[in-house]
Amino acid sequence: MDLFGSFALILAFICALYAIGGGIGAILTRKPLLIKSARHAGMAVCVLIFLATGSLIYLFFTDNFSVAYVVAHSNRDLSTLYKVSALWAGQEGSLLFWSFLLSIYVFSVLVTYRGKHPELMPYVGVILAGVQLFFLTLNNFVASPFRVLGTMGAGGVWQVFTRADGNGLTPLLQYPEMVIHPPNLYLGYTGFTIPFAFALAALLGRYPGEKWIHLTRKWTMIAWCFQTMGILLGAHWAYAVLGWGGYWAWDPVENASLMPWLTGTAFLHSVMMQEKRGMMKVWNVWLVFCTFMLCILGTLLTRSGIVSSVHAFAQSSIGAWFVGFLAVILLVCLISFLKNRDYLRSENQLDSMISRESSFLFNNLILLVACIAILSGTLFPVFSEWVEGTKISVGAPFFNRVNIPVGLLLLFLTGVGPLLAWRRTSLESLRRNFAWPLAAGLLAGAIAFPLGCRDFFSLMCLMLSVFVVLTIGQEFYRGARVIRARTNCDFLSALVQLTLRNTRRYGGYVVHFGIVMIFVGIAGAAFNQDKQAEMTIGSTMDIGRYHLVLQSMDSKPERNYTSERMIFEVMRDSRPMMMLYPERRFFQSNEQSGTMVAIYSTLREDLYVVYAGRSPDTNVPVIHAYLNPLVKWIWFGGLVVVMGTLLALVPNRQPVLVLKTADQPVPVKGAAQAVPAPISSYERKK
Amino acid sequence: MKKHLKFGVGIAVILLSLGWLAWLGARESKTYYHTIAELGTLRGSDLHHRMRIGGTVQAGSIQKLAGRVDFVLQGEGKSLAVSYVGSDPLPDTFVDNSQALVEGSLAADGRFTAEKVQAKCASKYEADPSHPKSPGAYTSPDAKS
Numbered sequence: 001m002d003l004f005g006s007f008a009l010i011l012a013f014i015c016a017l018y019a020i021g022g023g024i025g026a027i028l029t030r031k032p033l034l035i036k037s038a039r040h041a042g043m044a045v046c047v048l049i050f051l052a053t054g055s056l057i058y059l060f061f062t063d064n065f066s067v068a069y070v071v072a073h074s075n076r077d078l079s080t081l082y083k084v085s086a087l088w089a090g091q092e093g094s095l096l097f098w099s100f101l102l103s104i105y106v107f108s109v110l111v112t113y114r115g116k117h118p119e120l121m122p123y124v125g126v127i128l129a130g131v132q133l134f135f136l137t138l139n140n141f142v143a144s145p146f147r148v149l150g151t152m153g154a155g156g157v158w159q160v161f162t163r164a165d166g167n168g169l170t171p172l173l174q175y176p177e178m179v180i181h182p183p184n185l186y187l188g189y190t191g192f193t194i195p196f197a198f199a200l201a202a203l204l205g206r207y208p209g210e211k212w213i214h215l216t217r218k219w220t221m222i223a224w225c226f227q228t229m230g231i232l233l234g235a236h237w238a239y240a241v242l243g244w245g246g247y248w249a250w251d252p253v254e255n256a257s258l259m260p261w262l263t264g265t266a267f268l269h270s271v272m273m274q275e276k277r278g279m280m281k282v283w284n285v286w287l288v289f290c291t292f293m294l295c296i297l298g299t300l301l302t303r304s305g306i307v308s309s310v311h312a313f314a315q316s317s318i319g320a321w322f323v324g325f326l327a328v329i330l331l332v333c334l335i336s337f338l339k340n341r342d343y344l345r346s347e348n349q350l351d352s353m354i355s356r357e358s359s360f361l362f363n364n365l366i367l368l369v370a371c372i373a374i375l376s377g378t379l380f381p382v383f384s385e386w387v388e389g390t391k392i393s394v395g396a397p398f399f400n401r402v403n404i405p406v407g408l409l410l411l412f413l414t415g416v417g418p419l420l421a422w423r424r425t426s427l428e429s430l431r432r433n434f435a436w437p438l439a440a441g442l443l444a445g446a447i448a449f450p451l452g453c454r455d456f457f458s459l460m461c462l463m464l465s466v467f468v469v470l471t472i473g474q475e476f477y478r479g480a481r482v483i484r485a486r487t488n489c490d491f492l493s494a495l496v497q498l499t500l501r502n503t504r505r506y507g508g509y510v511v512h513f514g515i516v517m518i519f520v521g522i523a524g525a526a527f528n529q530d531k532q533a534e535m536t537i538g539s540t541m542d543i544g545r546y547h548l549v550l551q552s553m554d555s556k557p558e559r560n561y562t563s564e565r566m567i568f569e570v571m572r573d574s575r576p577m578m579m580l581y582p583e584r585r586f587f588q589s590n591e592q593s594g595t596m597v598a599i600y601s602t603l604r605e606d607l608y609v610v611y612a613g614r615s616p617d618t619n620v621p622v623i624h625a626y627l628n629p630l631v632k633w634i635w636f637g638g639l640v641v642v643m644g645t646l647l648a649l650v651p652n653r654q655p656v657l658v659l660k661t662a663d664q665p666v667p668v669k670g671a672a673q674a675v676p677a678p679i680s681s682y683e684r685k686k
Numbered sequence: 687m688k689k690h691l692k693f694g695v696g697i698a699v700i701l702l703s704l705g706w707l708a709w710l711g712a713r714e715s716k717t718y719y720h721t722i723a724e725l726g727t728l729r730g731s732d733l734h735h736r737m738r739i740g741g742t743v744q745a746g747s748i749q750k751l752a753g754r755v756d757f758v759l760q761g762e763g764k765s766l767a768v769s770y771v772g773s774d775p776l777p778d779t780f781v782d783n784s785q786a787l788v789e790g791s792l793a794a795d796g797r798f799t800a801e802k803v804q805a806k807c808a809s810k811y812e813a814d815p816s817h818p819k820s821p822g823a824y825t826s827p828d829a830k831s
Contacts, residue, residue, distance in 0.1 A: 171778070172778075172779075242777070243775055243778075244774045244775065245774075308719075308738075308740070308787055308804075350689065350690075350693065351689070352689065353689065353692050353693065353696070358693070361693070362696070362700070365697060365700060365701075366700065369700070369701065369704050373704070373708055376708075377712075380712075381719060390718050390719060390720070391718070391719035391738075392716055392717065392718050392719070393716075393717050393719065393738060394711065394712050394715050394716060394717070395715035395717060395789075396715065397711045397714040397715040398708065398711035398712050398714070398715050399711070400711070401707040401708065401710055401711035401714075402704055402707050402708045402711060405703075405704065405707065406704065409700075530773070532773065592778065592779070592781075593778050594778055595775075595778055610775060612775040612776075613775075615750055617750070617751075622775075624775055
């Protein structure tokens with residue numbers, strides 16, 4: 001099976017070469033047969049990668065311990081679910097997984113648009129095949145997942161051998177989140193290849209702006225949605241598994257995933273400026289280019305170990321390949337841009353500071369500043385080594401000082417932007433739209449401050465959140481009211497109709513609402529508490545409103561680990577609430593231990609209890625308890641963001657206004673010749 | 687022209703204030719990376735900077751005491767005595783022979799006071815006897831940190 005897999009990969013490499021060569025030929029000669037065969041080659045690349053991935057999964061499921069990668073990441077006792085996730089546990093497999101997910105996108109694009117956009121698709125095909133060729137080079141020649149275990153025996157004969165059992169999967173990956181976080185995040189990273197390909201193709205082919213913007217936007221939303229989920233799932237894993245009570249540490253690998261998300265968000269907003277006013281064309285093209293390059297940079301940071309991180313899972317020379325690829329992409333983008341600059345001339349200018357264009361401009365500015373700040377902070381050690389000779393790193397204070405004000409400014413723009421008119425907004429309109437939400441925000445602050453919310457940023461966050469939620473609600477309410485006046489239906493169906501008429505806009509509002517929820521959840525971190533104590537059976541701990549009693553402990557062997565559990569009874573305000581079971585797991589195969597945090601999560605706060613092991617001198621269990629307010633809002637907010645994005649992806653329903661249903665065909669007056677039978681009714685299907 | 691000026695001012699205000707905040711944050715959290723061997727060569731104000739030091743945890747040296755954890759970090763033949771005084775629990779991967787990164791400052795007596803500890807799992811991926819290392823294979827723990 002490993003031979004099958006490596007053969008499929010080599011074939012894919014050859015097909016990718018043809019897809020590029022034939023594709024370039026198709027662009028130059030415009031022969032329909034060449035166009036078709038290049039596209040077929042592109043699809044063949046994807047299918048071959050699917051087969052190769054399938055064969056690697058097969059090797060895991062059949063416990064084939066002659067293959068080095070399987071030995072390194074699996075063992076017989078590993079459950080089936082984790083054998084699947086072992087696919088991406090190491091360098092070689094995760095690179096193949098990257099190629100696999102990219103191929104899903106490429107295949108979908110090639111199939112969806114076959115026969116459409118004939119001026120654009122050949123370019124798209126070549127670019128996509130080029131990116132795939134890079135990863136196939138790694139898959140085949142640099143980091144092959146199908147390498148077998150073997151030694152050079154006597155007389156130069158290669159001896160293959162098989163291990164009896166593997167080393168097993170690292171315990172940090174044996175959690176359900178770790179089965180969904182990488183696929184989501186990789187679907188985000190690889191997904192941004194598609195808008196990149198469309199943008200570069202449009203630039204090279206000088207394709208009309210309005211058309212490629214529409215295509216690119218849709219694929220960017222899909223990739224963005226997965227990236228959002230990937231980031232939040234990663235944060236949730238860090239929170240629920242690593243046991244330090246937090247969800248974001250500004251670690252280089254975390255930052256690597258956030259940066260393309262920021263530029264992707266900027267693009268999704270500034271694209272509206274290009275659609276409505278023909279502005280920001282150069283800016284948009286470079287935003288897409290930068291988003292893709294940041295994705296490659298992201299995977300470079302994760303895999304090469306040039307900045308130290310808790311997440312970096314292998315140190316190797318593979319970084320050089322990615323740097324080279326990044327350089328090639330940058331060169332291609334620069335040359336394409338310089339050659340076709342005039343095609344990107346802007347049609348309009350900015351008119352007023354108080355306009356929607358202005359709010360998009362500031363939105364983009366702030367997101368870009370945040371991205372540059374995070375990039376600088378993450379690469380600080382690399383730059384400082386060049387300049388000063390020592391590696392200097394910056395920590396959370398640096399990132400928080402910049403990004404918290406950025407977040408608040410963004411929150412403000414989220415409320416203000418949608419209510420500003422294009423070109424110029426009148427003072428009257430400003431007053432009408434903002435008076436109530438602003439007043440409500442100030443009121444919320446005035447109530448919260450005496451109640452104990454004294455932290456400046458949290459207070460601002462609360463006030464702005466109230467402001468934004470009310471502006472969003474106002475938009476829905478006013479729109480639904482207009483529809484209800486016209487069609488005389490109830491409020492709920494008016495809301496539904498309103499949303500479906502312009503899913504992008506109202507789906508976007510739902511996304512904004514989700515983002516507000518996430519910000520509120522993050523603001524809760526200002527009020528975190530924690531306590532640590534050694535506890536024996538019967539001892540108690542108080543934190544916040546909660547009273548914990550250690551009732552007992554137990555220990556039991558599982559399939560590939562032994563677990564030791566502390567059993568707590570939790571009381572709140574003197575009423576028994578529930579039991580919590582913080583646990584430690586010891587994995588025999590690789591002699592590593594893992595923590596299972598016990599979390600009791602409500603909308604108001606999370607009670608988070610960690611069994612941190614035993615004190616070596618007294619052998620008494622050490623317990624850390626944390627009280628983290630509002631964390632659940634982050635995860636719920638994330639769900640709302642995803643739902644909003646899905647809503648925005650739904651095509652608009654074009655309603656026809658029904659004035660009166662016609663029961664009988666109405667003859668056309670004054671028609672002498674035969675006319676086609678008039679449509680008997682214009683009723684829209686429910 | 688006037689509206690461009692307004693935008694320019696607005697953009698400049700945002701950039702300058704965020705830049706200033708970034709500079710403040712960098713100054714507050716600037717941490718120098720040194721190897722254990724380099725520590726001997728540091729002079730003057732360099733000795734009092736926040737530092738990050740990487741090395742391998744010496745087998746058997748981890749001692750959990752009241753309020754701190756003592757251990758010895760080894761690298762390039764030199765050792766460094768470290769006391770971890772932070773409140774976060776030590777990572778599960780922090781065991782004998784793991785690669786650790788400590789962040790903190792040097793005390794006057796030459797011990798290192800660590801406020802943060804990161805650890806990577808000791809590589810268990812045995813290289814096969816006389817099997818040539820291919821690029822992209824896992825590096826053993828004694829490779830560059």
